[in-house]
Amino acid sequence: MASDDHHIPNGSTTTPPDIQFEFAHHDPAIARINNGSFGSCPSSVISAQQDWQLKWLQQPDDFYFNTLKPSILKARLIIRDLINADHVEEISIVDNATTAAAIVLQHVTWSFLSSQFQPGDAAIILHYAYGAVKKSLQAYVARAGGQIIEVKLPFPVNSDEEIIQEFRKALELGRMNGRKIRLALIDHITSMPSVVIPVKELVKMCREEDVDQIFVDGAHSIGCVDIDVKDIGADYYTSNLHKWFFCPPAVAFLYCKKSDILNQLHHPVVSHEYGNGLAIESSWIGTRDYSAQLVVPEVMDFVNRFDGGIDGIKKRNHEKVVEMAIMLAKAWGTHLGVPPHMCSSMAMVGLPACLGIFSHSDGLKLRAYLRDCFKVEVPIYHREPEKGEDSPITGYARISHQVYNTVEDYYKFRDAVNKLVNDGVTCAFLSD
Amino acid sequence: MEDPQANGDHNHNHIPKKLKLSSPSSFISDSEIRQEFAHHQLGIARINNGSFGSCPASIIAAQKQWQLRFLQQPDDFFFNHLQNGILRSRTLITSLINADHVDEVSIVDNATTAAAIVLQHVGWAFAEGRFQKGDAVVMLHCAFQAVKKSIEAYVTRAGGSVIVVQLPFPVHSDQEIIAEFRKGLAMGKAHGRKVRLAIIDHITSMPCVVIPVRELVQICREEGVEQVFVDAAHAIGSVHVDVKEIGADFYVSNLHKWFFCPPSVAFLYCRKSPIALDLHHPVVSHEYGNGLAIESAWIGTRDYSSQLVVPDVLDFVNRFEGGIAGIRKRNHDAVVRMGELLARAWGTHLGSPPEMCPSMAMVGLPSSLRISSDDDALKLRTHLRDHFEVEVPIYYQALKDGEIGGDNWDGRVAGYARISHQVYNTVDDYLKLRDAINQLVKDGVTCNNLP
Numbered sequence: 001m002a003s004d005d006h007h008i009p010n011g012s013t014t015t016p017p018d019i020q021f022e023f024a025h026h027d028p029a030i031a032r033i034n035n036g037s038f039g040s041c042p043s044s045v046i047s048a049q050q051d052w053q054l055k056w057l058q059q060p061d062d063f064y065f066n067t068l069k070p071s072i073l074k075a076r077l078i079i080r081d082l083i084n085a086d087h088v089e090e091i092s093i094v095d096n097a098t099t100a101a102a103i104v105l106q107h108v109t110w111s112f113l114s115s116q117f118q119p120g121d122a123a124i125i126l127h128y129a130y131g132a133v134k135k136s137l138q139a140y141v142a143r144a145g146g147q148i149i150e151v152k153l154p155f156p157v158n159s160d161e162e163i164i165q166e167f168r169k170a171l172e173l174g175r176m177n178g179r180k181i182r183l184a185l186i187d188h189i190t191s192m193p194s195v196v197i198p199v200k201e202l203v204k205m206c207r208e209e210d211v212d213q214i215f216v217d218g219a220h221s222i223g224c225v226d227i228d229v230k231d232i233g234a235d236y237y238t239s240n241l242h243k244w245f246f247c248p249p250a251v252a253f254l255y256c257k258k259s260d261i262l263n264q265l266h267h268p269v270v271s272h273e274y275g276n277g278l279a280i281e282s283s284w285i286g287t288r289d290y291s292a293q294l295v296v297p298e299v300m301d302f303v304n305r306f307d308g309g310i311d312g313i314k315k316r317n318h319e320k321v322v323e324m325a326i327m328l329a330k331a332w333g334t335h336l337g338v339p340p341h342m343c344s345s346m347a348m349v350g351l352p353a354c355l356g357i358f359s360h361s362d363g364l365k366l367r368a369y370l371r372d373c374f375k376v377e378v379p380i381y382h383r384e385p386e387k388g389e390d391s392p393i394t395g396y397a398r399i400s401h402q403v404y405n406t407v408e409d410y411y412k413f414r415d416a417v418n419k420l421v422n423d424g425v426t427c428a429f430l431s432d
Numbered sequence: 433m434e435d436p437q438a439n440g441d442h443n444h445n446h447i448p449k450k451l452k453l454s455s456p457s458s459f460i461s462d463s464e465i466r467q468e469f470a471h472h473q474l475g476i477a478r479i480n481n482g483s484f485g486s487c488p489a490s491i492i493a494a495q496k497q498w499q500l501r502f503l504q505q506p507d508d509f510f511f512n513h514l515q516n517g518i519l520r521s522r523t524l525i526t527s528l529i530n531a532d533h534v535d536e537v538s539i540v541d542n543a544t545t546a547a548a549i550v551l552q553h554v555g556w557a558f559a560e561g562r563f564q565k566g567d568a569v570v571m572l573h574c575a576f577q578a579v580k581k582s583i584e585a586y587v588t589r590a591g592g593s594v595i596v597v598q599l600p601f602p603v604h605s606d607q608e609i610i611a612e613f614r615k616g617l618a619m620g621k622a623h624g625r626k627v628r629l630a631i632i633d634h635i636t637s638m639p640c641v642v643i644p645v646r647e648l649v650q651i652c653r654e655e656g657v658e659q660v661f662v663d664a665a666h667a668i669g670s671v672h673v674d675v676k677e678i679g680a681d682f683y684v685s686n687l688h689k690w691f692f693c694p695p696s697v698a699f700l701y702c703r704k705s706p707i708a709l710d711l712h713h714p715v716v717s718h719e720y721g722n723g724l725a726i727e728s729a730w731i732g733t734r735d736y737s738s739q740l741v742v743p744d745v746l747d748f749v750n751r752f753e754g755g756i757a758g759i760r761k762r763n764h765d766a767v768v769r770m771g772e773l774l775a776r777a778w779g780t781h782l783g784s785p786p787e788m789c790p791s792m793a794m795v796g797l798p799s800s801l802r803i804s805s806d807d808d809a810l811k812l813r814t815h816l817r818d819h820f821e822v823e824v825p826i827y828y829q830a831l832k833d834g835e836i837g838g839d840n841w842d843g844r845v846a847g848y849a850r851i852s853h854q855v856y857n858t859v860d861d862y863l864k865l866r867d868a869i870n871q872l873v874k875d876g877v878t879c880n881n882l883p
Contacts, residue, residue, distance in 0.1 A: 027505040038506035038733055046503070056695070057492070059473040060484035061823050065814070098732030102715045113559045113590070132732065135720035139712060242733060249502070250734040266585060268714030269548045274581035286544030286578065287484055287688060288696040292735065368511070377507050
């Protein structure tokens with residue numbers, strides 16, 4: 001069972017985890033270079049989760065009355081410290097960033113419906129915002145009368161400055177004709193293409209331009225880049241712990257800076273705790289398996305067995321993924337879509353133009369082909385070329401590096417693509 | 433567990449697994465049942481299947497297989513197996529409940545989520561002017577607390593009004609319920625209020641009574657109620673469910689209560705209609721706009737494994753004589769027998785006649801315990817758990833208007849135990865409760881002087 005104290009990192013007495021053992025359940029035949037999509041979970045944490053699940057099954061009433069709430073509180077306290085929040089009330093645990101988005105955006109709906117916001121008031125998002133979040137904006141903001149402004153960001157991108165400029169332009173556009181920008185929704189690390197966004201600067205700009213509220217979608221962030229929510233200064237910040245923080249599916253935190261508005265946020269699945277604050281509401285949304293939320297202490301134990309704890313893991317993942325990306329780009333004669341300092345534990349590597357990736361569905365076809373025929377799991381991004389580009393690179397692989405990856409995974413990918421190129425394969429020839 | 437990859441066809445019309453009833457010689461034995469529930473805490477008389485359900489070991493094992501499959505190669509799982517697995521479960525449920533079409537069946541976490549889906553839709557109708565301020569939603573006085581809160585959050589907040597219909601308890605017949613409902617609905621509709629939605633429990637939670645839903649739905653139609661939502665959280669695996677016969681627009685039941693699924697999984701049936709097309713899962717993801725069932729099948733990265741074991745559960749129940757119908761009947765008969773045994777032992781009565789009990793029964797508690805409030809009921813429940821190793825929820829029956837109470841506790845039954853019976857229960861569980869209460873009475877314990 002979980003230990004009660006949180007280990008202070010002590011490299012000399014903790015044994016490094018046996019990585020092979022911890023990830024032995026991963027399909028050994030696959031070069032699994034897509035930790036970004038669905039994350040990963042070591043066996044010691046899975047085993048801890050199963051202990052929690054068993055506890056529930058053994059005596060659910062006792063678990064419900066005596067164990068569940070204090071255990072969720074424990075997880076929230078750890079997260080509060082991890083992200084440098086002030087108060088545990090600011091930390092709610094939900095299933096995933098998708099749920100967090102629904103919570104924040106449903107509140108925007110009510111603001112429109114109660115005439116606190118006027119029709120035409122705007123929400124500003126990145127063009128590369130996650131697809132599910134865009135749909136949520138349709139469902140909750142556009143439907144309620146809000147306008148959505150998308151900030152087109154360049155890709156490939158070369159510096160933070162390019163992003164900051166585009167965002168500034170979009171803010172100005174947003175405020176044209178005296179329109180009010182009620183919400184800025186900014187990714188900390190965009191999903192596709194994957195870029196680390198200079199959120200602190202963008203938040204600052206939003207404040208200067210009188211944007212009401214700022215919501216940072218940091219789905220990938222925790223365990224991948226540094227998070228200091230006070231330093232970033234947003235009103236809301238969410239991140240999935242099952243992506244880069246070794247939790248089982250699914251658990252995320254939603255940080256909501258203490259304010260009058262905090263009391264008005266609600267979980268959309270309304271249960272007994274409605275009105276008792278978002279964190280308490282979220283801790284009971286009907287009978288469910290809450291075990292993924294309870295293993296955060298065990299995950300801390302796990303990461304603290306690594307040299308440098310989670311910071312060491314982040315650093316090494318980043319260095320490795322950049323190294324591998326450069327190796328692949330060299331091997332294929334392409335380039336990185338994003339400079340190293342804007343890569344997280346993921347990197348965008350250009351694919352040879354001769355593969356003919358001309359659409360999103362081409363990217364999907366290629367991904368399936370790599371999975372089925374080469375046993376390589378990696379998501380492919382399609383980008384529209386600019387006018388006048390000469391032999392443009394229109395396809396990028398988003399490679400991830402997590403502690404279980406080895407160099408062989410990337411060599412396998414390198415060789416697969418080289419083979420496709422040598423054989424003259426294009427996406428047009430791949431079956432649907 | 434059946435290998436999901438063996439059924440790798442992408443044909444959405446594939447025939448559901450035929451239900452095979454075991455031959456007499458191969459029914460599950462008592463010792464096998466004990467093995468299936470060996471993970472239940474020893475020493476506890478677990479007579480509260482109603483609250484959180486139960487799940488046999490073979491289903492837990494099947495679930496673990498699905499969880500492992502995701503962990504092994506989540507991308508492959510997501511692209512190639514998850515949707516087929518969910519469709520398979522939906523198809524089986526469609527047959528189980530006699531729905532017309534699998535499109536009418538969505539899988540969600542629990543009845544609480546289903547309520548949020550239906551009520552959020554009501555909220556939008558107010559917001560977008562399809563409903564007028566003051567239009568009403570009807571609910572039962574004893575509706576589940578979470579549902580009441582959901583009505584507050586989505587209906588009242590959006591400008592709707594709420595009609596509360598009080599049902600009698602103790603109750604003696606369906607007729608009493610029907611009469612009270614008709615009266616309550618008519619009263620609520622006074623002043624020409626338009627009733628947009630009625631939420632009716634199929635089996636109320638506390639106090640637990642089987643409601644004559646078919647008749648109440650009929651009354652709703654006659655009285656011009658636009659839509660009817662049946663909250664049947666307890667129903668599946670507990671009473672017979674035929675959604676066409678019941679005739680409601682929406683019907684939800686939890687499969688993790690009485691249908692042996694792990695936490696948590698429920699189905700929300702939505703009769704085909706233009707309105708059904710406008711229902712949305714509140715957690716909006718990639719599938720938004722593709723219909724509730726498809727939306728609900730992907731609400732972000734999560735563990736969907738409990739939704740995938742429905743085929744395994746059918747295998748499990750079919751190891752019992754008579755399958756799920758046999759289980760229901762035997763649970764009902766046993767809980768009534770045990771309820772009557774307890775009522776005799778304590779000199780009390782059942783809160784409803786046997787035919788209005790599902791696999792649960794409300795048994796009056798001796799008045800000497802002086803249960804005077806919901807808090808008292810909870811204290812007693814905790815005391816029974818901690819000191820007698822009995823798990824059973826206690827219901828506090830408030831005085832009716834005009835009833836003389838005060839200090840007169842003579843024979844007044846103010847509290848009921850809601851006992852459940854599921855396949856793992858034995859007579860000893862109920863004897864333990866009987867003896868615990870008798871001990872408390874003997875010792876002159878009242879809720880007041882409980883620690």
